[in-house]
Amino acid sequence: MYIQRQITNELIKLVSQFPVVGIIGPRQVGKTTLAKQLMKHIKKDCIYLDLELPEDQSKLFEPQLYLEQHSEKCVILDEIQQIPGLFAILRGLIDKHRIPGRFIILGSAFPDLLKQSSETLAGRIFYKELTLFNLTEITENFEMTQHWFRGGFPEPFLTADEDFYRNWMKSFIQTYLERDLPLLGLSVTPILMRRFWAMLAHFHGGIWNASNFAKSLGLTIPTVNRYLEFLEAAFIINRLQPYFMNLKKRLVKSPKIYIRDTGILHFLTGITGFENLQGNVLIGNSWEGYVIEQIKPLLPSEIQMFYYRTHNGSESDLVLVRGNQLCGCIEIKYTGAPKLTKGFQIAINDLKTENNFIIVPNSETYPVSKNVIVTNLIEFLTRHIKFF
Numbered sequence: 335m336y337i338q339r340q341i342t343n344e345l346i347k348l349v350s351q352f353p354v355v356g357i358i359g360p361r362q363v364g365k366t367t368l369a370k371q372l373m374k375h376i377k378k379d380c381i382y383l384d385l386e387l388p389e390d391q392s393k394l395f396e397p398q399l400y401l402e403q404h405s406e407k408c409v410i411l412d413e414i415q416q417i418p419g420l421f422a423i424l425r426g427l428i429d430k431h432r433i434p435g436r437f438i439i440l441g442s443a444f445p446d447l448l449k450q451s452s453e454t455l456a457g458r459i460f461y462k463e464l465t466l467f468n469l470t471e472i473t474e475n476f477e478m479t480q481h482w483f484r485g486g487f488p489e490p491f492l493t494a495d496e497d498f499y500r501n502w503m504k505s506f507i508q509t510y511l512e513r514d515l516p517l518l519g520l521s522v523t524p525i526l527m528r529r530f531w532a533m534l535a536h537f538h539g540g541i542w543n544a545s546n547f548a549k550s551l552g553l554t555i556p557t558v559n560r561y562l563e564f565l566e567a568a569f570i571i572n573r574l575q576p577y578f579m580n581l582k583k584r585l586v587k588s589p590k591i592y593i594r595d596t597g598i599l600h601f602l603t604g605i606t607g608f609e610n611l612q613g614n615v616l617i618g619n620s621w622e623g624y625v626i627e628q629i630k631p632l633l634p635s636e637i638q639m640f641y642y643r644t645h646n647g648s649e650s651d652l653v654l655v656r657g658n659q660l661c662g663c664i665e666i667k668y669t670g671a672p673k674l675t676k677g678f679q680i681a682i683n684d685l686k687t688e689n690n691f692i693i694v695p696n697s698e699t700y701p702v703s704k705n706v707i708v709t710n711l712i713e714f715l716t717r718h719i720k721f722f
Contacts (some may be wrong), residue, residue, distance in 0.1 A: 335492055335596060335632075336367070336371070336489065337467060337471055337472060338471065339368055339371075339464065339471065339722075340468060340470065340471055340631070340632075341368075341462060341464065342368070342371065342372070342375075342570055344462065344507055345357070345368075345372060345462060346375050346429050347377070347616065347643055348379075348460050348462065348706055349372070349376055349408070349434065349435040349438065350411065350434050350435060351434055351460070351485070352434060352435075352459060352460045353428045353432055353433065353435070353436045353437065353458045353459070353648065354424065354428065354436065354437045354438070354439060354455055354458050354459040354460075355435075355437075355438050355439075355459070355460055355461075355462065356438075356439045356441070356459055356460070356461040356462070357369065357438065357440050357461075357462055357463075357464055358438070358440075358441060358442065358461055358462070358463050358464070358631075359442070359464040359465065359569060360568060360569040361442055361465050361506075361509070361510075361571070362487055362488070362489060362506060363465070363466060363487060363488070363569075364464060364488045365412070365464050366384075366412055366440065366441045367488070368464060369382070369410050369412065369438060369440055369495075370382065370450055372379045372438065373408075373410070376408050376435060378406065378407060378408050379406075379407045379408070380407060380408045380409075380410060380412065380434060381407055381408070382410045382412065383411055383412065384412045384413065384415055385411060385413045385414060386412070386413045386416055390417070390706050391417070392439065394417060394420070394589045395709055397417075397420060398423050398426070398427065401423070401427055401573070402427065405427070405431050405436070406434045407439070408436065408438060409431045409436065409437050409438075410437075410438045410439075410440070411437060411439045411440065412440045412441075413440065413441060413442075414439045414440065414441045414468075415441045415442065415517070416525060421454040421455060423452055424437055424454075424455065424526055424627075425454050425455055425458065428455075428458050432458075439459075440595065442514065442569075443567065443708065445569045448537075449619075451707065456487070456606070457477050462570075463631075464613050465486070465627075465630075465631045466486025466487060466594070466595055466627065467481065467486035467487075467491055468489060468628055468631055468632065468715075469628045469711065469712060469715060470482055470632070470715050470716060471714070473490075473712055476491075478655075478695070478711065479608050480607075482498065482613060482620075482621070482624050483596065483597070483600060483607070483608045484595020484596075484597045485595040485596045485598060485600075486595060486596075486597070487506070487595060487597060488500075488628075489502055490502045490503060490599070490611075492654070500601070503597065503598065503601040504523060504601075506546070506598070507528075507531070507602070508524075508592065510568065510570070511524040511527050511531075512524050512563075513529055514568065514609060515527060515564060515568065515666045519534060519564075520561070520564045522561065526545075526551065528547075529551060529560070530547070530551060530558070530561055530668070531565070531602060532602050532603075533547060533550065533551075534562075534571060534591060534593060535602035535603050536563070536580030536603060536616075537591060537597075538592055538593050538616065538619050538620065538623055538681075539591075539592060539618075539620075539622050539623055540590065540591060540619075541588050541589070541590055542562070542573070542588045542589050542590070542591050543622075544558050544562075544579065544586065546560050546639060557584065561708075566630060569594060570593065570594060570595075570598075571591055571592065571593055571594060571632075572591075572594050572626070572627070573589040573590070573591060574589055574590040574591075574592065574639060574640065574641050574642055574652075575589050575640055575641075575656065576588065576640060576642065576643065577640035577641065577642045577653045577685075578591075579640075590624035590641055592622075592626060592627070594623075595626055595627075596623060596624045596627075599617040599623065600620070600621060604682050605615060607704070608649060611662060615659060616678055617668055618632055618665070618667075618668050621666065621667075621668040622651060622666045622668075625666045625693055625711055626639070627649075628651065628711065628715060629652070629664075629714075629719065632719050633654070633719065633722060634656075634722070635657065636657070637651070637654050638654075638655050638656075639652055639654060640652070640653040640655060641653060642679075642681050642684070642685065644664070644681075644684070645716055646680075647676070647677045647680070648677050648680035648681045648684055648700050649677040649678065649681055650663040650664065650665060650678060650681040650682070650685070651665050651666045651689075652664035653668070653685065654722055656722075659687070659721050660685050660687050661687070661689060661693075662687050662688070662689035662690055662691065662693075663678070663681055663682055663685060663687045663690045663722060664690070664693060665691070665692045665693070666696070667692060667693070667694050668695060669694055669698065670697075672692045672694050672695070672702070672708050674692070674702050678690075678692070678706075679703075679706075682705065682706070686715075687705075688705055689721065689722070690705055690706045690707070691706070691707050691708075691709055691714060691718065692706060692707070692709070693710070693711055693714050694708065694709075694710060694711075695711065696709045697709065697711050698710075699713050699717075709722065
């Protein structure tokens with residue numbers, strides 16, 4: 335079953351505008367499937383090369399000669415990080431014959447890869463992240479609870495085989511630990527990184543304290559901070575920064591940490607089914623991280639996400655900001671009887687936002703005060719988010 339991805343039309347437009355379009359994201363998120371779907375819509379002949387396959391690598395033994403032969407086609411280069419020297423060659427070819435849609439490159443986010451491409455292909459490339467399945471992409475055919483529990487990676491989400499689901503999760507984590515993170519340049523034993531990853535899962539939704547992690551793992555603070563940066567670059571975790579611009583209150587100034595995929599989160603914490611999640615202390619933080627991950631890709635690119643918390647209990651789970659303009663506050667609660675908390679009301683008063691929401695799993699949409707609306711997640715994603 336193919337799920338139509340939201341960014342498809344945007345990518346088609348970008349291919350008509352830029353010489354190179356880069357699609358990035360974690361392994362197994364569906365970049366290759368999406369690229370092959372794009373081939374049906376691009377108004378020129380396309381060539382697809384998987385640079386993890388020896389036979390495709392061999393075609394690029396003399397890359398300039400090969401690619402010059404196909405200068406009027408769109409060449410899709412999958413897993414381009416396998417041949418990092420290609421970036422300089424692509425630049426030369428583009429500068430000789432600059433037309434839109436010459437190349438589509440696919441790859442996981444490797445810091446050196448992105449650095450090379452940004453330096454070599456500046457002004458020639460547009461990067462777009464392919465995220466996990468979004469709730470709005472699957473809501474017509476699947477329940478939200480399945481998406482929340484299993485996460486957004488296509489294969490484990492779509493399978494009907496529970497054994498395959500568990501084996502996929504185990505294999506994915508093992509591959510990242512033993513292969514992908516070392517390719518990122520992270521020199522650490524898989525056992526230690528597995529411990530770190532599991533600690534982050536149990537800490538999901540918490541405020542980052544590098545000192546506590548360093549002490550527990552027997553590492554230095556700079557080392558655990560570096561590990562966190564690598565996991566963020568690999569699309570495994572999300573760091574939600576605090577909002578504190580031009581405010582004089584005593585504010586919490588460390589980021590909150592979330593495992594981006596709730597399927598991985600639940601697997602790492604040993605939660606084996608949605609019923610088990612219902613009785614787990616992690617459920618509130620799991621729901622909070624899930625909601626944030628659904629909102630993030632649907633926001634306009636100029637809107638940034640923060641959280642807000644003061645030492646006197648004022649708190650908003652999300653603060654949406656466009657430039658220096660505050661757009662709104664969001665509280666995320668796993669409850670069937672949502673109430674406007676004192677801490678959220680104080681946050682709204684502090685930040686003076688007009689568009690404020692309490693997002694819960696299932697609820698009618700109604701105002702709970704003059705400037706606060708209670709709504710369910712799918713209603714917010716399909717109706718209210720467009721006003722930001």
